[in-house]
Amino acid sequence: MEPREDILGRIRSRLNRDARDAPAAQHRMREWLRARRQGPRPEIEADTPARFAARAAALSSTVDAVEEIAHAPAAVARYLAANSLPLAAVCTPQVAALPWSAAGIEVAARAARDEDLVGITGCFCAIADTGTLMLVSGAASPAAVSLLPETHVAIVPVSRIVPCMEEAWGLARAELGELPRAVNFVSGPSRTGDIEQTIVIGAHGPYRVHLILVRGA
């Protein structure tokens, strides 16, 4: 017997499935999927941008804020200069149209390569509860731009900050329909606690995550 039929057959027999019971099980499943019940969640203060910034900082991201999106490149340039990082970056096509060269940053909008040192992305939305970015893969937002470079800079419109993960899923359903290949929730620079359970920042992903909140967007 094929493994699939063998496994499903044994599960059915252990659950005493019969002709009467199987439609009932289908019905229970449909009902649960339709209801999409939300479970208990942490209490979130009303000022979600403040919560987002505080949580992100607690997870070792650095946070800056600008009034409008056109000011973001200059803020990125200041950050790169202050940290002695090159003024050259790979960026997602999503943010490529911002005035980067006016701010003195040379950007290449493409998938990331191993040698890229700085990656600049937007975000699909951000979650106040945990200080988390929600990134979705797509033609305008390749996944590895936030992963391969040692420094990840993300532009976060304040209007896209939602309280919890449940709202993020709601936005994804409303705006994307079905899920893209990869939804990545990013909460600060990569880290490991594998040696002596001592947390160090900088494992395989970025060493630095810098967030630029955009108040007017």
Added chain:
Amino acid sequence: MQFRQRAAASLADAGLQSKLVSIKGKFVDKRAEAVRELPNFEAMREAGEAIRDLVLDDLDVWLEEFERNATARGATVLWARDGADIRRHVIDIARRHAVTKAIKSKSMLSEEADLNGALEAAGITPVETDLGEYILQINDNEPPSHIIAPVMHKTKDEVSDLFERVHRRPRKTGITEMAREAREMLRAHFVSAQMGISGGNFLIAETGSVALVTNEGNGRMVTTLPQVHVVITGVEKVVPTLEDLSVLLRLLTRSATGQSISNYVSVLTGTRRPGDLDGPGHTYVILVDNGRVGLVGGEFREMLRCIRCGACMNHCPVYQTVGGHAYGWVYPGPMGSVLTPLFVGMEQALDLPYASALCNQCGEVCPVRIPLPELLRRLREKQVERRLRPLGERLALRLWAWVAARPALYAFGARLAVRYLRWLAGGDDRIRVLASAPAWTQGRDFPAPEGRTFRESYADGKS
């Protein structure tokens, strides 16, 4: 070798003991802190339990729903009864796509199947990329001692020595520098491997997605860079919706490491879409039984709720004292003591249900409220029912039952025993060495009886 012998060896290993003492409590404190932040954590545990149970009660229909949705988005769903099926599937996939190197994110299922050995034998190089698993792999494939902290038994100096020997680079002493060296060694593999192998923390039925929870970023590399991604995960991992996933994620990371969320949570659905600039072109999800189906709908079904956070072992006084290797198979601690006998056979792990004081620390912290001590007790019962206990123990219990059913004989025996023990104490209030069971008094004293049995004193008081 059984738990008893391995535990004795762990206790006699002074180096291991000092490490266990130094990390004891780290996970415990972090979890406590994370849980204190949430006044409704108990409600979350109850919700998590309910979500897991509703899937397990109708597991067949939920698996079919997951399979339907995953397939519709371009993933290939395969099924594996056991380790042999897993190995066959993975090697078939590797051959189909001309894979010579596979990068791996941590997968306990791959340990269950001993996959690395099979890959090597088939001419495919497996590279473990989780820092802990990487350390174990370059140390001659040493087994992990914890499900989320696989090198918990190693000191930083031991890792320094190992890196210096294997990497042939100047010795590093700081953990940050060692992590950087591992990053540099592994980058070349990340960008050159043709296949990525990962586990899956959850399968989402609604969308056909696989959720992966990591901190280092290696999980994202493994599932983004190679052309082929293979997920190996248990059939019990299904959750219904993205909302249900959100509840379980809150429980998982707080219970595991005390994080409100792990650094990276990836929800992967199907394969690369038209226009995508990165991501695998082929995604396979292998759904594994390997003993799990035998628990469905039965008296150990609660164990299938497990989301592999490791809180039970972190809080277990036995685990804290002997470490993970003493448990002998893939899963240590209380969850391992339940799973190992059920997965590999009760006869193979007779000691494990007894590797617990049944103190219920594990049950108290389990994020999905698995009654671990109750399951351990049920396993002990099974051993008795199946006559798996040693002959001496069985005879002794039968003799005791025979005596206990005869009140006069029992009273006489008790009088005799009490007087013998008092004589053994020789005037002291405790017995330092119990002649008939010297092991019992190795780490403690036996309190000496006062000289008369309860029934004797009771009879006196009445008259």
